[in-house]
Structures are given as C-alpha cells and as structure tokens.
Amino acid sequence: MKGYLVLENGDVFPGQLLGASTATDVHGETVFFTGMTGYEDVATDPSYRGQIVVFTYPLIGNYGISDATQSEEWQPRALVIGECSSAGYHYQSKETLVSRAGGAPILTDVDTRALVKRIRTSGAVEAVITTDPEAVTWENITPMEEKALIKEVSTQKIESFGSGDTHIVLIDFGHKKAMVDALCAHGAKVTVVPYDTTLSTIEELEPDGLLLSNGPGNPKQLQAQLPTIKAAIMQYPTFAICLGHQLIALAFGGDTTKLAFGHRGPNQPVIDKRTGRVDMTAQNHSYVVDRASLKETELEVTHVNVNDESIEGLAHGRLPIQSVQYHPEAHPGPSDSRHLFSTFFRMIAKEKEVSVHA
Numbered sequence: 001m002k003g004y005l006v007l008e009n010g011d012v013f014p015g016q017l018l019g020a021s022t023a024t025d026v027h028g029e030t031v032f033f034t035g036m037t038g039y040e041d042v043a044t045d046p047s048y049r050g051q052i053v054v055f056t057y058p059l060i061g062n063y064g065i066s067d068a069t070q071s072e073e074w075q076p077r078a079l080v081i082g083e084c085s086s087a088g089y090h091y092q093s094k095e096t097l098v099s100r101a102g103g104a105p106i107l108t109d110v111d112t113r114a115l116v117k118r119i120r121t122s123g124a125v126e127a128v129i130t131t132d133p134e135a136v137t138w139e140n141i142t143p144m145e146e147k148a149l150i151k152e153v154s155t156q157k158i159e160s161f162g163s164g165d166t167h168i169v170l171i172d173f174g175h176k177k178a179m180v181d182a183l184c185a186h187g188a189k190v191t192v193v194p195y196d197t198t199l200s201t202i203e204e205l206e207p208d209g210l211l212l213s214n215g216p217g218n219p220k221q222l223q224a225q226l227p228t229i230k231a232a233i234m235q236y237p238t239f240a241i242c243l244g245h246q247l248i249a250l251a252f253g254g255d256t257t258k259l260a261f262g263h264r265g266p267n268q269p270v271i272d273k274r275t276g277r278v279d280m281t282a283q284n285h286s287y288v289v290d291r292a293s294l295k296e297t298e299l300e301v302t303h304v305n306v307n308d309e310s311i312e313g314l315a316h317g318r319l320p321i322q323s324v325q326y327h328p329e330a331h332p333g334p335s336d337s338r339h340l341f342s343t344f345f346r347m348i349a350k351e352k353e354v355s356v357h358a
C-alpha cells in the first residue's frame, strides 16, 4: 500500500507501507539513526518511544530479525527505511519485522537521503505517516518536549537479576536490557525499580550503588522526581547514562537544552578530558546539558564530544557520581567505553573501603 511521511513544514515523502499498517495517521518526532547495523536494538530501545526513526543506511533487514531485544516492546512510533531486505541472511526478515512491529507503521522505499538532508536543515520535526497526505491535520498534537513518556516504559514492579556480591539498584526510566547484562557481567546483583520509587524504598534495598538509566523524551518532564533523585545520588555511588546523565545535571541545579537533530548512531567520538582518551561511542539523544548552567554547581565536565564540543560526561567534585551522555552498554554500537562500568565498580569498592575504615 502506498504511504506518505508528511513533515510539519508540508514536505511529503512517498513510500510503501509494509504489512497492514496504517489505518490511522501516526504522529511522532522524526529523527535519524546513522548505524549500518543494530536495527533490532533501535526498534526495541525505549528511548525511541514517541519517535519516527529514519535509518540513513539504505538497506535494512539484510541480516534478518533475531530475538535480540532491548525491551519487550516495539518502541518507535514508526520506522522509515530506504529499502527493506526481503530475505534476511541469518533469520527471516520482512515478515518478522512486520509482525514484531505489531501494527506500528514501517514505511519503505523512501528517499531517506533527501529526507535526512531535510531534517539536518529543519531539525527533528514533527511528522505524520498517512495514506492520505491531503487530509493530515496538526491539531491536538502533543510536541515531543511535552510528552510524558517515562511512565509508559518504566517497570511497574521491582525485579532482581544476577546474584553477585555488589548490589546495584537501577532506577528505570526506560532502560535497555544491555545495561542489566553489563552490570551482571561485572558480578553484580541488579534490582530494577520504577522511576518514581521513594527514597525509603531505595534505602530498604540497601544498594552499593545506583544506576540511572536512559529513557525517552524531555528530561524536564521528570521535574517532580528531582528531589528524590538528588537525595538518592548524594547517598550512594552513582553511574548515570543518557537521560540519567541529564537528570544528574537537573537535580544539582543545571539545565538542559535541545540539539537541532540530536546524535543517533554508533560513531560519535568522545574525549575524556582527564586522560585524553577518545572512545568511539554509541549515542541516541536530543537533549544535552547546558555548559553555562553548571557554573553554580559542583559538577565538572569530564567528557566532551569531539565533533561539536557538547557535554558528554559529568562528575561531582566531592561525591562518587559519574554520568555520561552516551551508551557504554552499546547495543547498538561499539563497546569502546565499556570500561566505564569497571570504573563504576572501582568507585563502589573505594567507597566500601572508606566506610569500613571510617
């Protein structure tokens, strides 16, 4: 069936809708991902909730669809693809993609090169996937900035994984499974808790450290959670990733702004200002911590994006708190920065030593 991606500025990109999609118009913020692989991880990463994801790589599905997932659900509002491979090399492709999408539109045969150029000039615009571009309306659309998405993706129940000696409480704003896997691989027991868990519940779990996860949307949607987050991270060694990193800045009185079209891909070079080491990093974000807003805080910029000098990592001047804007757990993308998990566990071990000798 013929389908169209209509941007808010009126541009129309025609394509073919795969499977049964779409009976009604589907709205979302249009963003692009630059990886050659990892389409399954992208489609199940809760950080893509509410977004229409355009793949810049021209052929998607060529190695098929396995059961590699970052969450139980299909997360983006829709996918936009240049060409969808009809047969996967290892697994089924097109049919599995359609059934896994569960009705979320997949628009193929789109001139994604022209579309991405447009997003690069106009920014990550709101858009609609439709079968009737003449009938599209823009009323009653909640812009991405105002969408409350975390409660849709955060766990409802407290659940533990692994059995190591170090106990990490992962505050779930829409975490990727790869984070739990990375922590367990370092010998941790991980307890995943809902985003609005109270401080006393966290204390009852007796964590050795906290991990603040990634998540979709605008971090300022979590304003009400900031006092609890601040109290918790001041009490326990903390590592924070992506949305978690942005929340650290907000909790200590810093601010976040929105990039024009974000960083989404596996090839963002990041320098650690303390060591000079550059890692190639996996990224997926629109918002960034505002440098000027950190002046009155005790947060120090530890990592910077080599391409655009945006802030990629923060550490607290006195407390064992480290955060990064990128994804050391990879999936998809390179695992150059996996060493940050080891640093986190060393930070926890040091704290334990200090409290034993105190």
Ligand SMILES: NC(=O)CC[C@H](N)C(=O)O
Binding pocket: 047, 213, 214, 215, 216, 217, 218, 219, 241, 242, 243, 244, 284, 285, 286, 287, 288
């Ligand atoms: N991967 C993430 O955690 C994304 C964080 C936030 N939603 C952003 O777009 O900036």
